[in-house]
Amino acid sequence: GENVGLHLPTLSVQEGDNSIINCAYSNSASDYFIWYKQESGKGPQFIIDIRSNMDKRQGQRVTVLLNKTVKHLSLQIAATQPGDSAVYFCAENVNPGGSNYKLTFGKGTLLTVNP
Amino acid sequence: GAGVSQSPSNKVTEKGKDVELRCDPISGHTALYWYRQSLGQGLEFLIYFQGNSAPDKSGLPSDRFSAERTGGSVSTLTIQRTQQEDSAVYLCASSFRTGDSPLHFGNGTRLTVT
Numbered sequence: 001g002e003n004v005g006l007h008l009p010t011l012s013v014q015e016g017d018n019s020i021i022n023c024a025y026s027n028s029a030s031d032y033f034i035w036y037k038q039e040s041g042k043g044p045q046f047i048i049d050i051r052s053n054m055d056k057r058q059g060q061r062v063t064v065l066l067n068k069t070v071k072h073l074s075l076q077i078a079a080t081q082p083g084d085s086a087v088y089f090c091a092e093n094v095n096p097g098g099s100n101y102k103l104t105f106g107k108g109t110l111l112t113v114n115p
Numbered sequence: 116g117a118g119v120s121q122s123p124s125n126k127v128t129e130k131g132k133d134v135e136l137r138c139d140p141i142s143g144h145t146a147l148y149w150y151r152q153s154l155g156q157g158l159e160f161l162i163y164f165q166g167n168s169a170p171d172k173s174g175l176p177s178d179r180f181s182a183e184r185t186g187g188s189v190s191t192l193t194i195q196r197t198q199q200e201d202s203a204v205y206l207c208a209s210s211f212r213t214g215d216s217p218l219h220f221g222n223g224t225r226l227t228v229t
Contacts, residue, residue: 032215043119043206043220044158051215089157093215102148102171103218105158 012112019077021109023090026071032093034103035064035075039086047075047088077111085113117141119221121207127227128197136192136224140209147190148218149182150206158206164190197228 013019025033031052036044048059050066050073057064063076073090087110091103120139128134140147149161160174164184175181179197184190194201204225208218 034217036220041222043208043222046217046219049215049217091158102160102163102174103158104160107157 009107010110010112012114013080015080015082015113015115017080019075019080019084019111019113021075021077021088021090021111023073023075023106024071025073025090025092027092027094027104028068028071030092030094033064033066033073034091035062035073036089036091036105037084037086038089038108044089080111080113082113082115085111087111119207119209119219121205121221121224123224124222125225125227127229130199130228131196133193133195134197134226136194136205136207136226138190138192138207138209138221140188140190140207141219142188144209144211144219145187146210146212146216147184148208148210149190149192150208150220152204152206152223154203161192161205194226197226199228202226202228 034049035047037047038044048062048064050057050064055066061078065074077084087108089105089108091105094104119141122137147164150158151161152158162169162175162182163171166187167184179195182192204223206220206223208220210216210218
């Protein structure tokens with residue numbers, strides 16, 4: 001079946017460095033992607049999304065890149081802070097264009113920011 | 116404004132008992148979703164509501180699981196005759212519309228079946 005996966009299960013960076021979290025997806029028909037941040041004991045928090053008609057989208061300190069040729073999604077966090085430490089999930093819409101949809105999530109990448 | 120609210124935040128129950136988990140979505144959000152997250156794992160889709168109807172129940176693990184939504188708002192996930200493998204965090208999310216609108220999650224109900 002189609003699924004979303006992550007290249008790196010853990011990532012450790014120094015405070016102030018830039019972080020890049022990667023995600024591979026296998027459903028070429030997916031048209032909508034979201035990055036979530038999940039802190040311990042909390043639900044996933046929306047960070048940024050991107051539609052398949054775009055290849056880059058920027059938010060506050062975050063940038064999402066979409067490469068449909070190789071089915072790759074990445075999240076870049078600029079000037080990483082200790083508060084960015086969390087598990088990051090990418091998710092894809094596996095029922096594009098349908099009247100309903102469900103997101104398929106990867107297993108997540110644990111980002112640890114060292115002060 | 117208020118986010119997605121789930122109750123209880125924690126639930127410990129004995130094997131074989133029934134449990135009800137409640138979700139109060141963001142006001143005005145027509146779509147509501149239930150997911151399950153086991154320790155250290157990603158999110159597993161359970162069921163989706165558009166209004167009060169459930170077009171997609173494909174993720175429900177067994178017939179012990181059921182969900183309903185009334186008044187296009189509050190939803191209840193019921194697990195009958197709970198088993199130890201049901202232990203997980205049950206997450207509810209809502210969205211303004213389907214297809215290209217992000218899901219907003221509650222903090223979940225941590226269910227422990229002893």
